[in-house]
Amino acid sequence: ATERILYERYLNKTGANTSSQLLMFPHNCSFSAADSEILSELIPEMKNIGFEINALGKNSFVVSAIPADMQESETEPTVEQMIADYKCNLMQKNATKNETVALAMARRLSTKNGKNLQQEEMQHIIAELFTCSVPDLSPSGKKIMTIMNENDLTEKLR
Numbered sequence: 001a002t003e004r005i006l007y008e009r010y011l012n013k014t015g016a017n018t019s020s021q022l023l024m025f026p027h028n029c030s031f032s033a034a035d036s037e038i039l040s041e042l043i044p045e046m047k048n049i050g051f052e053i054n055a056l057g058k059n060s061f062v063v064s065a066i067p068a069d070m071q072e073s074e075t076e077p078t079v080e081q082m083i084a085d086y087k088c089n090l091m092q093k094n095a096t097k098n099e100t101v102a103l104a105m106a107r108r109l110s111t112k113n114g115k116n117l118q119q120e121e122m123q124h125i126i127a128e129l130f131t132c133s134v135p136d137l138s139p140s141g142k143k144i145m146t147i148m149n150e151n152d153l154t155e156k157l158r
Helices: 002-011 033-048 072-092 097-109 119-129 150-157
Strands: 020-030 052-057 060-067
Touching: 002 097, 002 119, 020 052, 020 072, 033 052, 033 060, 033 072, 033 097, 060 072, 072 097
Parallel strands: none
Antiparallel strands: 020 060, 052 060
């Protein structure tokens, strides 16, 4: 559910309404030549959701700002996830760069299975889920929930 919520949130962000947090100590990242090329292609879309990434030189980049709702420790794993997702989508040819970036962010930052949540947190997630355009499916197409009427429930219990 949180993956769907975050996916739609990041997909609908634009540079004008994006909150970033500047990093006190920017992260230097190095990638293979192929991954560096992909990251260079994704920089405009990543900027739209709050990243500030600049090329330093041959296959090296500096990340000086990240989305406001992201933990600094997630910086490199999230960038790596975006590159991996983009490679996967290149093979499938079915997602835009914006969708790839939004999905990678959502996957990386969503609440993980098995995490204990407080009642208020669960209620907040459910309320946010029902504001999504597709509340019953995850971005990858997995069922999040099923709405059942009383007859369906009675049938299942038999």
